[in-house]
Amino acid sequence: MPAFDGSGLICGFRLSGPHPTSDELPEPLPQDHPLWLHLNLTDSRARAWLTRQQDVPEEARDLLLSADARVHVELLPHGVLAVLGDLYHDFDLDPERLGSLRLYVDEHRMISGRTHPLRGVDLLRRELLRYGEPLSPVVVFQLLIERLADAVAKVATQLGDKVDEAEDRILEGKFAGQSKPLGNLRRLVAKLRRVVGANRSALATLPHALPGLYDAEAGKALRSAIERLDAVSQDLELVQERARLLQEEIAGNMSEATNRNLFVLSIATTTLLPITLITGIFGMNVRGLPFAAHPYGFHLVMVGIGATVLLALWLLRRIGAL
DSSP: OOOOSSSSEEEEEETTTTEEOOSSOOSSOOSSSOEEEEEETTSHHHHHHHHHOTTSOHHHHHHHHOOOOOOEEEEETTEEEEEEEEEBTTOOSOTTOEEEEEEEEESSEEEEEESSOBHHHHHHHHHHHHOOSOOOHHHHHHHHHHHHHHHHHHHHHHHHHHHHHHHHHHHTTOOTTOHHHHHHHHHHHHHHHHHHHHHHHHHTTHHHHOGGGSOHHHHHHHHHHHHHHHHHHHHHHHHHHHHHHHHHHHHHHHHHHHHHHHHHHHHHHHHHHHHHHHHHHHTOOOTTOTTSSOTTHHHHHHHHHHHHHHHHHHHHHHTTOO
16 A cells, blocks of 8 residues: 655545545645545654644544554544454465554544555555545445455455365365364454454444434445445355364364274284284293294294184174274
8 A cells, every 4th residue: 555755644535526635634624525534643743633633523533543453433423433453455364464444434524544554445545546426434434344344355265265275185185284274274264253243343333323424325335334244254254164164074084094093003902912922921931831842833833823813803803893
């Protein structure tokens, strides 16, 4: 996501005709046309600019400047405050690369900020560059929710493809080395589901809370955008369930292989036990051992060993162990 070199402004749009603003934050905020301003909250100039905006509610300034990453939504008399979860722009299936977006929305403006480049916001920025009709801040907020869902949905598709590949290898009997990647995948999906679920829960009551901010059509679109989060959560749940079942399949096959090896080892041990006993007896260096002076003593002992092995195998088959 490219950032301007100016005053901490990452991107800005005049929503009356979505063209990028100048690379400087407006001072004071204009009241004649709606705006979306997206700030780099690690830039001291952007933080100082926020502090000076007295026409922005104090609660909004405090939220935008705070370090609280808890996903939540707060209602003001004429606007909405929100902290929403998003993916890092360079998200590479690392469960630690999840960030948060802070924003304030009213009828004239949407002001958002982040401390790390985020993927959902960048998708929104690219989409607005293609728009030609005027938009309201609430519609931009609705589009932002959809792009947040789209960013996670794309990752869910990637993870589903990885599960498909793992399933193909498992069906081919290649179980080695599959369990750990599936475990890491389940951990990532669990974190993504928590983020999507937190966004969904925080936004759930919003369409009914501030009807003065939008008309019926915009309210319906906002509800649809929030429901999109539900669909993404269900996709993630399906991926997580498939990964769990594959891990259980791997564990079951490994357990079966272990039991099979133990069975073979037990049969071999049982079969060779008489041989061990006989060789142990005849290996004692004492007088009076049978066949010690017999010219065919060795052959007789070997016949006895063979007979005991055959007897052991017959008994195992008789009791159903073979």
